[in-house]
Amino acid sequence: MSAATLAGQRLLISAGPTYEDIDPVRFIGNRSSGKMGFALAAAAARRGAEVVLVAGPVHLQTPAGVHRIDVRSAAQLHAAVLAALPADAYLGAAAVADWTPRTVAAHKLKKRAGVDTLTLELVRTADVLAAVAAHPQRPPLVLGFAAETDELEANARAKLLAKRLDLIAANRVGVAGSGFESDDNALTVYGRDGFARALGPAPKTQLADALLDLLATRLARP
Ligand code: PMT
Numbered sequence: 001m002s003a004a005t006l007a008g009q010r011l012l013i014s015a016g017p018t019y020e021d022i023d024p025v026r027f028i029g030n031r032s033s034g035k036m037g038f039a040l041a042a043a044a045a046r047r048g049a050e051v052v053l054v055a056g057p058v059h060l061q062t063p064a065g066v067h068r069i070d071v072r073s074a075a076q077l078h079a080a081v082l083a084a085l086p087a088d089a090y091l092g093a094a095a096v097a098d099w100t101p102r103t104v105a106a107h108k109l110k111k112r113a114g115v116d117t118l119t120l121e122l123v124r125t126a127d128v129l130a131a132v133a134a135h136p137q138r139p140p141l142v143l144g145f146a147a148e149t150d151e152l153e154a155n156a157r158a159k160l161l162a163k164r165l166d167l168i169a170a171n172r173v174g175v176a177g178s179g180f181e182s183d184d185n186a187l188t189v190y191g192r193d194g195f196a197r198a199l200g201p202a203p204k205t206q207l208a209d210a211l212l213d214l215l216a217t218r219l220a221r222p
Helices: 035-046 074-083 128-133 152-162 204-220
Strands: 010-015 050-055 066-070 089-092 099-101 122-124 141-148 167-172 184-191 196-203
Touching: 010 035, 010 074, 035 050, 035 066, 035 204, 050 074, 074 128, 089 128, 089 204, 128 141, 141 152, 141 204, 152 167, 152 184, 167 204, 184 204, 196 204
Parallel strands: 010 050, 010 089, 050 066, 089 141, 141 167
Antiparallel strands: 099 122, 167 184, 184 196
């Protein structure tokens, strides 16, 4: 069976980590490689979608036919995603920092003799996914990811409701063979309408296609 087309659809996808600067040489990051989001972008472009990919700092090539916008911080990702609306779907695969330093030091923080601790004050970042879902130009389909070490289903369902999403794809992190950095993953997709489906374990490239099949069906509904 050939893959369901996405011709005529504009997909906005976020991928990769964000880096929250502490000073000119240090930052707070996370282990996202961007592979999951880039696989989605590549597969969507192959199906004929117009794809805008907002990417945090990653070492991946831009997939053919994809319009890529590079960002570094959660604030930049937030601004770039909102500026790229409207879209038919938003797929939030980026691992966006939840916290960022209140201030960025202009000069490298120096060690001082006799001072053995450093306290950083962190403030909450904006939730990009929730902002997209609450936006006046809300895409008809908003899909988030849930990266969890425990209580996968309960935590994913809570995010689905709290962020007012249509779908959430839950994946386990902190174990080999899924989540961050790995070429493979296993997803369980939950819908606000009661939908639930396990996808994989499989390579992220295959999971991207399986996820897009679900999306294409929903986007095709009148
Ligand atoms: O990049 P890879 O190495 O391939 O790994 C893939 C992945 C594990 C990063 C990916 O599959 C994944 O789970 N992405 C979401 C990671 C994450 O931040 O999950 P979360 O449960 O903390 O956040 C839930 C959702 O809210 C996510 O869609 C996230 O993009 C979004 N979010 C979170 C915080 C924030 N400030 N803004 C957001 O939009």
